[in-house]
Amino acid sequence: MTGVVTLTRGQLTLPEIGGQAEALAAAWEQLKNQEDWVHSYFGDTEYEEVVFIGSGSSYYQAQVMATTFKSWLGRSAVALPSSDIFLFRDQSVARGRKVLLVGVSRSGESSEVILALESVKALSNWTICGISCYKTSRLALMAPCLISPLGKEQSTVMTKSFSSMTYMMQAAIALAAGGHYAEQMEAVLKLHGDIVNRGKSFAESLVEDNEFIKYIYLGMGAYYGLSQEVGLKLKEMSYVWTESYGTLEFRHGPKSVVEPGTLVCLLVSEQARAYELKVAEEMKAYGAFVLLVATSKGKDTAFADAVFEIGGETLSDEARAVLHLPLLQYFGFFTAMKRGVDPDHPRNLTQVVTI
CATH class of the missing domain: 3.40.50.10490 (Glucose-6-phosphate isomerase like protein; domain 1)
Known part of the structure; x- marks a missing residue:
């Protein structure tokens, strides 16, 4: 089976999986340039709930991010599918709370993430931000975003984008938490x-x-x-x-x-x-x-x-x-x-x- 990877099938995905260590390292260096984002959002303890949203793989990323946030910062956080926010917001997040909504999208163009952020951006008790691999995407243009610079992919399936974005968000949480967490990352x-x-x-x-x-x-x-x-x-x-x-x-x-x-x-x-x-x-x-x-x-x-x-x-x-x-x-x-x-x-x- 070794020779089969030289065929046209899989020629995009294989190097993208293989390139994720470099993508993580680039995300770490980029985060150093975006520490103001960390302090502005994760450093603000006034938020009563931090809601990470995504669709498909990005929702699974959001679950890892929310779990890490709760464990390392000891504050309330939840992961939800993007559609829950613009279609079932009151059933998903208690009304009246001060909420930080974090959109997660590789492309920054996912309709459901955009619709979710747009549905709350005019509400005084909601603040929006996000993470993507594209700094000129709709998500990045409508909300301040962390950007994974080497997370971009040609393949349809998320591999290094998932790893690098998850790592970058965890590293942001680590910087906000202080102590030994940054050393772990x-x-x-x-x-x-x-x-x-x-x-x-x-x-x-x-x-x-x-x-x-x-x-x-x-x-x-x-x-x-x-x-x-x-x-x-x-x-x-x-x-x-x-x-x-x-x-x-x-x-x-x-x-x-x-x-x-x-x-x-x-x-x-x-x-x-x-x-x-x-x-x-x-x-x-x-x-x-x-x-x-x-x-x-x-x-x-x-x-x-x-x-x-x-x-x-x-x-x-x-x-x-x-x-x-x-x-x-x-x-x-x-x-x-x-x-x-x-x-x-x-x-x-x-x-x-x-x-």
């Missing part, structure tokens, strides 16, 4: 390049050596949004059906779908590692192929069929979030290539979704 940069390199060969071998009929992704905390995202990546690129769940929630009914030929991929946190590995071991007993993405191997992971180590044991679970992505993005890519599908141009999809 710098440590992530040092780990990321090696993970991108190792993830490629690991994912390629995993796809070559196995035939799966079902794909399940599990994660908790900041990794729940990631589990949804990596499941979506595989679905978008290769057209296979995937599902994602909160790790312990998967035991309450959904586990009935597990049988031989099922891949169960668990994004392992350190905070809940013992509980999560119990779930994974149970799925192994039902016949699943268990893939663990964890800080390190140990006696507690010996039961698994495959373990990919990301390191960073001394970092918080939130800081390590983007380290899970390269392997599982590559897994989606190589699955698509094996199935004869072009991951650059998935059917029915476009980079920008309009309504």
Whole structure:
């Protein structure tokens, strides 16, 4: 299968996955130039609620961002689909609160994000801002935005844009939080390049050596949004059906779908590692192929069929979030290539979704 990547299929997506370490580093440098944004928005403790919104992958980013914000700053935050704000605002956010609305969009042109921001920009108790990869986009022109300078992509599917925007927003939260959080985000940069390199060969071998009929992704905390995202990546690129769940929630009914030929991929946190590995071991007993993405191997992971180590044991679970992505993005890519599908141009999809 190694030679197949030289074909026209996948020629955009593969280098974009491979270029994300550089995209993260550029986002970190850009953030240093936008520290006023950090102080103006995340440094303002008058906001009673911070609402991160996005659509599709950007909504999953928003989930990671909101979880990190709550954990590191100890303030109220939530992630919502963009459409909830302009169609169901009063059911989604309590009336009368002082709200910071953060729009998340790779292109900055997503109709639903734009409609959401426009629906509240005239309200005195709402303030809008955002993050994108394009400084001349509609989003960036209507609201002050963080810009990931190397997040731009030609491929339809989000890979390095997702990683770099998520990292950049987490780094902004780290700067607002102070203390050791910024040091953790710098440590992530040092780990990321090696993970991108190792993830490629690991994912390629995993796809070559196995035939799966079902794909399940599990994660908790900041990794729940990631589990949804990596499941979506595989679905978008290769057209296979995937599902994602909160790790312990998967035991309450959904586990009935597990049988031989099922891949169960668990994004392992350190905070809940013992509980999560119990779930994974149970799925192994039902016949699943268990893939663990964890800080390190140990006696507690010996039961698994495959373990990919990301390191960073001394970092918080939130800081390590983007380290899970390269392997599982590559897994989606190589699955698509094996199935004869072009991951650059998935059917029915476009980079920008309009309504």
